[in-house]
Amino acid sequence: MLNTIWVVMIFAGVITGIFTGRMGEISNAVLQSCINSVNLVITMLGSMCLWSGLMKTAQKAGLVNSLAKLLKGVFRFLFPGIPKDHPANGAIAMSISADLLGLGNAATPLGIMAMKELSNVNNDSTVASNAMVMFGVVNAACIQLIPSTVLIIRQQAGSSNPSSVIPCIWVASFISLVSGITAAKFLEKFNLSKG
Amino acid sequence: MIFMSFISDFSIPAVILIIVLVAYLKGVPVFDVFIEGAKDGAKTAFNILPTMVGIIAAVSIINASGLIDILTNLISKPLSLIGIPSETAPILLIRPFSGSASLGIFSEQIKTYGADTYIGRVLSTIMGSSETVLYTIAVYFGATNVKDTRHAVAASLISSYIGMLASIYICKIL
Numbered sequence: 001m002l003n004t005i006w007v008v009m010i011f012a013g014v015i016t017g018i019f020t021g022r023m024g025e026i027s028n029a030v031l032q033s034c035i036n037s038v039n040l041v042i043t044m045l046g047s048m049c050l051w052s053g054l055m056k057t058a059q060k061a062g063l064v065n066s067l068a069k070l071l072k073g074v075f076r077f078l079f080p081g082i083p084k085d086h087p088a089n090g091a092i093a094m095s096i097s098a099d100l101l102g103l104g105n106a107a108t109p110l111g112i113m114a115m116k117e118l119s120n121v122n123n124d125s126t127v128a129s130n131a132m133v134m135f136g137v138v139n140a141a142c143i144q145l146i147p148s149t150v151l152i153i154r155q156q157a158g159s160s161n162p163s164s165v166i167p168c169i170w171v172a173s174f175i176s177l178v179s180g181i182t183a184a185k186f187l188e189k190f191n192l193s194k195g
Numbered sequence: 196m197i198f199m200s201f202i203s204d205f206s207i208p209a210v211i212l213i214i215v216l217v218a219y220l221k222g223v224p225v226f227d228v229f230i231e232g233a234k235d236g237a238k239t240a241f242n243i244l245p246t247m248v249g250i251i252a253a254v255s256i257i258n259a260s261g262l263i264d265i266l267t268n269l270i271s272k273p274l275s276l277i278g279i280p281s282e283t284a285p286i287l288l289i290r291p292f293s294g295s296a297s298l299g300i301f302s303e304q305i306k307t308y309g310a311d312t313y314i315g316r317v318l319s320t321i322m323g324s325s326e327t328v329l330y331t332i333a334v335y336f337g338a339t340n341v342k343d344t345r346h347a348v349a350a351s352l353i354s355s356y357i358g359m360l361a362s363i364y365i366c367k368i369l
Contacts, residue, residue: 006253009296013256020261029259030252037247040302041240048240049233054214056232057225061218111335119339126342133347140331140351141358146207147323153302154319159310163207165319168362168369172324175365176358183353187346 047148079131088117099142111139130188141180143173254296279363282314286321291355294327320362328355
């Protein structure tokens, strides 16, 4: 998937560059982009450490389990058909709490584990179950309590109050989440197979 | 408004304090565990670097070639007719498809427009409230036997675009 997107991006860019006569700019931009990537990663390095460390601490303190219990009622509605004591419940809770803390990269392995458990409930079929689609949608629309990457970039860009957008982000995420859940619940009634 | 800035000032310190304090009271060796997790974070950050270089290089080609400008010009007129600022067109175009690409565009744009302007706040809200839909769906379902993801991509894109469009109006109110 990313293979195709990558080639299409480079192809479209270079072909456009030929017509707009900006090949020189493209050469410079490619070399500069390598430096920019390293700067971006160095900037993110510290906060990645901070939040991964805190996430691990929250796990060890049992805060993750408490969250799973707290979310139990919501799970009943979003993911019907999962047996009560199936490991899928804990896996989903872990993944969603990692998402909440804004640890996209720490959340991915947990999300994959949860999806495997949901697939197991679905008898490892090649067709996704409603619960699996819902889990994918909830993850793709997930609310971050603290969007750390955005805050760091705002700070770097000279914001006088980087965290002032947090309330806006919460409201927007919530709207996105509710519309995602609604869309998934609505679309699951139709047979949208793409083969 | 005072309440909102209270929340945004308090959220980070409060989350840190609660995690650390609860863990400490439960007898977790907090600092050791923190360092253990932080090491994973450092590894993840370094693992991202090659992906970043690849994607940001491709995005820089597109940007320098003027393609994004051409596409943006094509859609910004229709967008501004329905009250969507044309400055948000590039991020609206690319956000659901590439996380690193939209991060690159975001960090460039926020320097150009200023972090505390209306546009800067809208861009931040879009970035903070949306996810790379295609990547998430591909990676999550890729780990299972599923060949037919049914309505997963459609529902996620609907959710993503409603959230992004809502950001534009939310930043006017809050």
